[in-house]
Amino acid sequence: MTYQGPFLSALLGERSSRWFLAVLAVVAVAVPLMNLVFPQDSALHVSTYTVTLVGKYLCYAMLALAVDLIWGYCGILSLGHGAFFALGGYAMGMYLMRQIGDRGVYGDPVLPDFMVFLNWQELPWFWQGFDQFWFAALMILLVPGTLAFIFGWLAFRSRVTGVYFSIITQALTYALMLAFFRNEMGFGGNNGLTDFKDILGFDLQTDSTRCALFVISAVLLAAAFVLCKWLTASKFGRVLVAVRDAESRTRFMGYRVEHYKLFVFVVSALIAGVAGALYVPQVGIINPGEFSPINSIEIIIWVAIGGRGTLYGAVIGAVLVNYGKTYFTAAFPDLWLFFLGGLFVVTTLYLPKGVKGLVADSGLLRKLMASRRSEAGG
Amino acid sequence: MISNISLQEKTVLYLNGVSKTFDGFKAINNLNLIIKPGELRAIIGPNGAGKTTMMDIITGKTRPDTGDVYFNNEVDLTRYTEAEIANMGIGRKFQKPTVIETLTVFENLELALAGDRKVRDSLFFSLSGQGLARIDEVFEVVGLGEKRNAMAGSLAHGQKQRLEIGMLLAQKPQLLLIDEPAAGMTDEETANLSALLKSIAGEHSVVVVEHDMEFVRSLDSTVTVLHEGSVLAEGPLSKVQENERVIEVYLGR
Numbered sequence: 240m241t242y243q244g245p246f247l248s249a250l251l252g253e254r255s256s257r258w259f260l261a262v263l264a265v266v267a268v269a270v271p272l273m274n275l276v277f278p279q280d281s282a283l284h285v286s287t288y289t290v291t292l293v294g295k296y297l298c299y300a301m302l303a304l305a306v307d308l309i310w311g312y313c314g315i316l317s318l319g320h321g322a323f324f325a326l327g328g329y330a331m332g333m334y335l336m337r338q339i340g341d342r343g344v345y346g347d348p349v350l351p352d353f354m355v356f357l358n359w360q361e362l363p364w365f366w367q368g369f370d371q372f373w374f375a376a377l378m379i380l381l382v383p384g385t386l387a388f389i390f391g392w393l394a395f396r397s398r399v400t401g402v403y404f405s406i407i408t409q410a411l412t413y414a415l416m417l418a419f420f421r422n423e424m425g426f427g428g429n430n431g432l433t434d435f436k437d438i439l440g441f442d443l444q445t446d447s448t449r450c451a452l453f454v455i456s457a458v459l460l461a462a463a464f465v466l467c468k469w470l471t472a473s474k475f476g477r478v479l480v481a482v483r484d485a486e487s488r489t490r491f492m493g494y495r496v497e498h499y500k501l502f503v504f505v506v507s508a509l510i511a512g513v514a515g516a517l518y519v520p521q522v523g524i525i526n527p528g529e530f531s532p533i534n535s536i537e538i539i540i541w542v543a544i545g546g547r548g549t550l551y552g553a554v555i556g557a558v559l560v561n562y563g564k565t566y567f568t569a570a571f572p573d574l575w576l577f578f579l580g581g582l583f584v585v586t587t588l589y590l591p592k593g594v595k596g597l598v599a600d601s602g603l604l605r606k607l608m609a610s611r612r613s614e615a616g617g
Numbered sequence: 618m619i620s621n622i623s624l625q626e627k628t629v630l631y632l633n634g635v636s637k638t639f640d641g642f643k644a645i646n647n648l649n650l651i652i653k654p655g656e657l658r659a660i661i662g663p664n665g666a667g668k669t670t671m672m673d674i675i676t677g678k679t680r681p682d683t684g685d686v687y688f689n690n691e692v693d694l695t696r697y698t699e700a701e702i703a704n705m706g707i708g709r710k711f712q713k714p715t716v717i718e719t720l721t722v723f724e725n726l727e728l729a730l731a732g733d734r735k736v737r738d739s740l741f742f743s744l745s746g747q748g749l750a751r752i753d754e755v756f757e758v759v760g761l762g763e764k765r766n767a768m769a770g771s772l773a774h775g776q777k778q779r780l781e782i783g784m785l786l787a788q789k790p791q792l793l794l795i796d797e798p799a800a801g802m803t804d805e806e807t808a809n810l811s812a813l814l815k816s817i818a819g820e821h822s823v824v825v826v827e828h829d830m831e832f833v834r835s836l837d838s839t840v841t842v843l844h845e846g847s848v849l850a851e852g853p854l855s856k857v858q859e860n861e862r863v864i865e866v867y868l869g870r
Contacts, residue, residue: 337838374678374736430817448716470740473739473740473742474727474728474739474740474742475718475736475739475740475742477717477727477728478728478739480719480720481717481718481728483716484717484718484719484720485715485716485717487711487715488711488715488716488717489717489728490699490700490703491676491699491703491708491709491783492703492728492729492788493701493703493704493788494700494732494734495698496700498735498736499736499739502736616671
């Protein structure tokens with residue numbers, strides 16, 4: 240995709256992007272309105288539970304976008320992207336913990352409950368500053384970004400690629416999970432951070448705050464989409480594709496492949512971190528389970544099912560799979576993992592371009608329709 | 618820079634006493650090679666003669682154990698990375714045609730176009746009129762103009778070879794290293810390619826590694842025969858073919 244002329248008008252000239260942004264805008268306006276305007280007994284009312292649920296999907300969609308940027312365009316298969324999401328989430332969680340103040344069970348004005356429980360006398364140095372939102376916001380970007388920079392610098396400089404890279408990203412998120420499980424780490428151990436009260440002075444339990452968080456999630460998802468579009472539509476994006484398809488060739492063309500990989504990896508980690516930070520106030524908890532390697536693998540499945548290398552495909556995949564998860568874990572809790580595994584196998588075998596491939600490749604769709612018609616006829 | 622060796626004339630590539638051992642196997646053994654500006658040189662040799670290792674050493678993919686590798690009489694190539702060497706003006710074509718299959722022919726050339734390679738520049742890049750003119754020049758040399766907007770992956774084998782050579786030309790290299798270009802090509806494609814390489818030489822120095830004797834003959838250039846990592850013979854093909862050692866190596870076993 241080469242855009243001629245100003246980027247934004249070109250972006251809106253592209254049908255899939257226009258559709259994506261339009262649908263997102265409608266959802267961002269309609270869902271909160273239907274929650275706030277229509278009374279509870281109205282048929283048009285959307286429950287606060289649903290608002291939060293869809294808000295959660297939007298955060299996952301942003302995470303899927305981050306993974307598609309590196310995997311779909313640059314071929315970097317990170318199986319540890321949940322780590323950046325969780326770190327962004329923890330940074331937000333720490334701010335929300337400090338906001339509780341003396342309203343905790345133990346009523347300590349400074350120390351969060353779990354620290355009082357552990358008999359800690361004062362706030363550890365790394366909790367300093369998190370009572371300020373601007374500081375927490377900075378850390379939401381800085382912590383995942385710095386980790387991605389150091390990790391990526393070491394890995395890409397040593398030319399760790401393919402399955403070896405995937406394995407060390409799994410190890411990274413696993414190591415972080417074990418570390419965050421420890422009470423002595425000072426992040427609430429097993430229980431994580433929870434019992435949040437308010438954000439920027441707004442009560443987290445009210446419908447209006449929930450709706451505001453929802454709208455912010457939608458707006459930032461759109462912003463992340465436009466950012467990723469801009470990156471991938473520029474010459475930078477074409478270098479990424481070149482690295483994905485023929486890394487050595489790209490190097491012999493004179494491109495410092497490791498710089499390109501590092502840049503896009505850090506951008507991706509930043510998007511994942513922001514997604515995690517939006518997720519935590521909506522879900523109301525962050526615990527070490529978010530670092531679990533399985534979570535990171537699930538992200539890959541969302542992107543694969545939606546279709547890699549299109550950005551909007553990743554969003555569709557994240558929403559579809561998570562909607563399926565919500566439904567299945569309620570209706571058939573034991574079957575969900577089998578279903579997810581089956582879905583992945585079917586996608587890999589029959590839909591290499593994912594759901595968006597099914598839509599885009601109308602030839603295939605026509606073939607399917609034709610075969611169904613002939614079956615019905617015969 | 619080169620103090621211990623005296624060189625009167627200008628060379629594009631100067632290899633002196635280069636050796637490289639892999640796990641006890643001497644891939645390159647005291648290799649000497651000089652390429653002059655504008656020269657077209659064919660390098661032949663049986664499998665395992667060290668042709669690819671030699672390319673790897675020149676392009677910075679492999680570091681030699683001993684020996685000098687100089688570019689333009691003064692740049693010590695053993696101290697730079699692949700990307701840096703590529704930017705100095707040494708282009709390399711792989712044995713298997715390697716183009717970016719999911720980009721168009723035009724985009725492939727645009728990526729290869731000489732210019733800044735930094736991340737920041739790539740983000741705010743827009744093709745200049747000069748760049749466009751250069752790409753059109755390359756299209757004139759390698760053909761493929763009618764395939765401009767086709768996906769590179771959809772090209773035939775010979776067309777991919779031409780595109781890859783076009784990508785090298787777009788880099789404006791001084792020296793082109795071309796690894797077995799005739800492999801898997803039809804006779805007509807081979808003849809076209811030979812004419813193309815001859816037309817490029819002069820403006821650029823071209824080193825072609827090749828197995829196919831017919832192809833080497835059609836290049837009508839100086840031939841270097843490699844054997845067990847060092848030079849066995851050098852000269853016009855007709856002379857080289859009369860060399861007893863060459864006959865022994867090629868036919869004697």
